[in-house]
Amino acid sequence: MKYSLKHLEELEAEAIYVLREVYAQFENPVILFSGGKDSITVTHLAKKAFWPAKIPFSLLHVDTGHNFPEAIEFRDRLVESLGARLIVGSVQQSIDEGRVLEEKGLNASRNILQTTTLLDTIEKHQIDCAIGGGRRDEEKARAKERFFSHRDEFGQWDPKNQRPELWNLFNGKKNMGEHFRVFPISNWTEMDVWEYIMDQEIEIPSIYFAHEREVVKRQNSWLPYSEFLQLKPGEEVMRKTVRFRTLGDITITGGIESNATTLEQVVAEVAAARETERGNRADDKRSETAMEDRKKEGYF
């Protein structure tokens, strides 16, 4: 038994191996950085994979303009401490340039618009590999993802015709204009990520911990009140002590009532949770195959 790894050690070794393969196989890879715990974990793993050298990847943030202020502040601090380059793709700019049309109505969100901005940014900076924090346990379409996932020249994913992925022999070959999405923490569960964050003492944005905030009850979750949220008739803004299990756009990320202010308490809460972390994400509730449909178009 002496020569065996514990599960987090094995998952870490796997992720580091994948990140090193990315570095070896691609010219211009970036980490898709949302400021959420998964992309923070991937960034931490990249730091470990190339130590004592600096992270050899830029960070790419697709900025919808509808952010948690805490997330943007966190992003800037992390980028500075890593000495990495930050690329920002702006959804507002895509709207201003007429590349996309802003959704209208009470459930309007910029979630879907991100895809165009992301693909435009990938093209503009000639990015050939975008490393994401997607996990297979998150969502049923994501359960089908490869570690190395091919995207055609339109940025599209073809889930029915994926390259077989055998052993740890990753095939990152592609034609000009195509790119790859790579998911180093594919095999991690939400619990693994939290345990790892606790074990490694990784800093995460404050919204993951319980705090008092103005919120609105919608579709069984607490949506944070912000200037971007249109109130529906009958909805009222309340102050509640909440925290967020995932970090997306501020218009679609619902919080849960919680008093967990430390990592230990958060992990205990995750362990007891009876609903998935994406259960509070309005973007997934649009249809049964909402994620598959978005991913085919080139979404994260």
Add this chain to the structure above:
Amino acid sequence: MHNQQQTELLRFTTAGSVDDGKSTLIGRLLYDSKSIFEDQLEAVKLSSRKKGLEHVELALLTDGLRDEREQGITIDVAYRYFATPRRKFIIADTPGHIQYTRNMVTGATTANLALILVDARHGMIEQTCRHSIIASLLQIPHLILCVNKMDLVDYSEEVYDQVVRNFRSFASKLDIKDLRFIPISALHGDNVVSKSKNMPWYEGPSLLYTLETIHIGSDHNFIDCRFPVQTVIRPHSVDYPDYRGYAGRVSGGIFKPGDEVMVLPSGFQSKIQSIDTCDGAVSEAFPPMSVTIRLEDDIDVSRGDMIVRVNNRPQLTQDIDFMMCWLHHLPPRPRAKYIVRHTTNEAKAIIKEVQYKMDINTLHRNTQDKNLGMNDIARVRMRTTHPLLIDPYRKNRNTGSLILIDEATNETVAAGMII
């Protein structure tokens, strides 16, 4: 969910068709280990109702793609996760139909264990043989044959014994290191999580207990030291001006600082100065650790090279015999060059000769019809543009495996197990 401390990770693969109870079994393992969340279960209930089903179709949990849900079949590998206080599990859930053999192979390559189900009423069928042959070819260290639907044969010991006898006689032709049998009823939960009262004659453990306790510590090769270099780390920084480390994942053996090593293919010898990780230097590195090795001498080492022990080297050769599973819908083109990817190395290669095609239902070797199509498995000989550092797949799944990539399409077209 449980409060999970650090535990071991077991990767297993399941294969099966719609009727053999595979989805029910996986659903039960997930459900009983409380790995299905309420919103997931609600969504599955809703979809089942929409399809006009009276029961909750747990297969909808695993069949994630629109086409799979519409057609009610598994097409591609799906990965599922569950945990008990003893272990964490990754299930590679693969389709069982012959048309999707390539997906079955894909799911099998990283598995520690294969779970094969047979219907107690029908015993072994063609599909059982096929799955077992693939598990054997892919050298999955452990195989559990679950004799399912025992409730439909009155929990009969004779029926079970007959299935076991037949399978054992078939398996004697295969290369399976650890073979076990469990009589279960996935539907009623007999011998799945806890031992069944309906089968007092069965003295072994339940399926879950077996999965939790089966010894997987020896599944890696800890004897033959193999370290394929992925990339060279040179920070050129103020703090580390002369640092030069070889990053990679240990593919075999145990490396220690001070070890006399050789770098292949150059043949230069040196000593390991230090084995580094971001968390500090380690005193030993073994599979599947990702580390960075520094050598005492400044020699030329780059991606694709392999660090080994002086007296234990892999074979360096341009002629490679291997069992090949063809994965693409277009057959191999005559005398076409393919890119071969092996460890962190790459070369071009031509398939020189197909020695025989194997019938994956019967193991029969066909030396007459050597035309290969998708899902075919054949013994072939290949010539590469430069030598590769290989081991037999039986000895090491990392240094004994390879893939072929079509230069024209960039598609992965074949998987190979070196003989």
